Each structure stands twice: as C-alpha cells, then as structure tokens.
Amino acid sequence: MGSINPPSSFYDSVWRVVAQIPVGRVTTYGDIAAHLGRRGAARIVGWALKDAVGGDLPCHRVVNRNGVLTGRRHFETPHVMAERLRSEGVTFVAEDQVDLDAHRWRPGKR
DNA sequence: GCAGTGACCTCGT
C-alpha cells in the first residue's frame, strides 16, 4: 500500500497478487483472473507463474479449481511444490491435491 | 501483423 505502480502488463498484475498470498494459504487461477477482471484469462495466470518459477514469487501457492497442483510438473522438481506447501502447514486431501476448504485465500484481502 | 501456445474453466453428450 502507499506506493502503487501501474502494471506494465497482465503478468505484472498476476505476480503482484501472487506475491500477496499469505503463508499457509492457497488460491486458484480463476480467482486471480476474476480479481483482475478477466475470467477467461485463467490460463494466462499460469503463464505468468511459469515465468515466475525460480523467482521470489510463491507460485506453489496457486492451484487449480480442484485444488490440484497442476503446475508441479513445471517446477524444478515435481515434488517441490507439494513439499513447500506442506512445509507451510497446508493440508493435503490427496498426494497432489490440497485442502482448498481449509486454506482457500482470495485476492484483495491480503 | 499473423499464428501458435498454454500451470484453466465451462458446457455438452
């Protein structure tokens, strides 16, 4: 807050929202896209995260509508995503599926 | 400027 910067592109907006995800919480692509005003841009969110893998953005806290770690295969190693979420206290209902009902976070709430 | 891509979502059968 305080200093706001105009988003250079849609990616910047996504990265900004993802960077505000608290620890131990997860969000979905559709929620981010909807928060940005683009419901059909859910795929673009994934693209932005792909460019953010290896950066300082908690891309592992973004899951699909089912809570499945769809992007784990794009990480350095497939198990990194789940390991990180578990390390933050996120519960799993399956090997590659997190409990959305327990850690669902919505953008804008910081 | 055109075409291809893709870590999704929704609808139809």
Add this chain to the structure above:
DNA sequence: AACGAGGCCACTG
C-alpha cells in the same frame, strides 16, 4: 456420474 471438446485471453516468435 464421467468423459470429451471448445472457448477464452494475453504473451512470444
């Protein structure tokens, strides 16, 4: 209920 196909939008070559 489960499976398949299409649509959508923004970025890169």
